[in-house]
Amino acid sequence: MNKDQVAFGIDIGGTNTKIGLFDYSGTLLSFRTIPTPKATEPALFIEQLAQECDHILASELKLHLGDPKIVGVGAGAPMANYFTGRVDHAPNLGWKEVPLKKLFEEKFKTHAVIENDANLAAVGENKWGAGKDLSDFILITLGTGVGSGLILNGKLYRGNNALGGEGGHIIIPHEKKRLCSCGGLNHIESYLSAKGIKQTIFELIGEEWTIEKLGIEFKANNLRAVTIIDTIATELATGFVSMAVLMGPQAFIIGGGVSKLGDSFNQVVLKKFDELVHFSLKGKVKIITASLSSDKGAIYGGAAHIIDEVFS
Ligand SMILES: [Zn+2]
Known part of the structure; x- marks a missing residue:
């Protein structure tokens, strides 16, 4: 890529869509978020995205970036399939x-x-973020849904037909029966998505708290918040244990809106993980927060894909 070449990284989420404009070195030049429309035809939405990107380019031109040329768009969406280029069911x-x-x-x-x-978030963290010096890690995004990306031997592992790496749908043993968005029962996503956590909060204390409030109350050592964190950390650690024995990762990297609970939450998860995991892995796996902010990993990953392709 030359200095006048730019790439877009786009992350279509269940609630919001993030757009980033990147230069050849991976510097984020411009960032904006728009709501993901619920009932719009996908084709109309992609057209709206293209218009947003035109606005971004026009405003960057005003900032004297020269005459940038778009070399590609790297876009992520739930269930997007790298090989087929399709989203069959999200x-x-x-x-x-x-x-x-x-x-x-x-x-x-x-x-x-x-x-x-x-x-994409795993690719972004691997190239520029918390996974930069790691060869084997699992990135898990806790947001509207729960997703995961696997970096094995320094490379993204997609599995057959890009159907692998769906750690959010690992079944965790539980006395409750909670339905996942996919129709399955007791998947990690049914407990650790923002919606799942809010449901747990309500079941435990009979009040509606946001994730932000949970974080604030946990920092203030509120006993009810400690109980909630203990519950969700145990659920997450249980899922991590199943993933870890199979992959032997150096770390789990937590991204998505829920990762704003921060390192004190990670430490509770790690304690539970070390209690539950096979002896061979005790004390050997880190749990860290994604470093490309809680919500920008996937747009960095989209840009990384394009930059790597243009350079190779
Ligand atoms: Zn599921």
């Missing part, structure tokens, strides 16, 4: 059978790469 978006890569290439008139959103 309950958190209400999308079925969407040819996402084709839509991006038509509307943006440039090369596009699409990828599962959590995979």
Whole structure:
């Protein structure tokens, strides 16, 4: 890539869509967030995204960036399939059978790469974030849904037909029966998504708290908050134990809105993890927070895909 070449990284989430404009070195030049519409045709939404990106480019031109040329768009969405270029079924978006890569290439008139959103976040953290010096880690995003991306031997592992790495749908043993957005029972996502955590809070204390309030009360050592954190940390650690014995990762990196609970939450999860995990892994796996802010990993990963392709 030359200095006048730029790439867009886009992350289509269940609630918001994030757009980042990056230069050849991975510097984020411009960032904006727009709500993801609930009932809009995907093709119309991608057209709206293309218009947003035009506005961003126009405003960056005003900042004297020269005459930037878009070399590609790297976009993430839940259930986006790198190999087929499609999103066949994404309950958190209400999308079925969407040819996402084709839509991006038509509307943006440039090369596009699409990828599962959590995979992209893992790629971003691996290239520029908390996983920069790690060869084996699991990135887990706790947000509207729960996603995961696997970096094995320094490379993104997608599995057969890009169907691997869906750690949010690992079943955790539980006395409750809670339905996941996918229709399954007692998946990690049904307890650790923002919605799942809020449901747990209500079940435990009979009040409606936001994740932010939970974080504030936990910092203030509120006993009810400590009980809630203990409960959700145990649920997350139980899921991590299943993933860890299979992969032997150096670390779990937590991203997504819930990661704002921060390091004190990670420490509770780690304590539970070390209690539950196979002896061979005790004390050997770190639990850290994503460093490309809680919500920018996937847009960095989208840019990383494009930059790596253009350079290679
Ligand atoms: Zn599920």
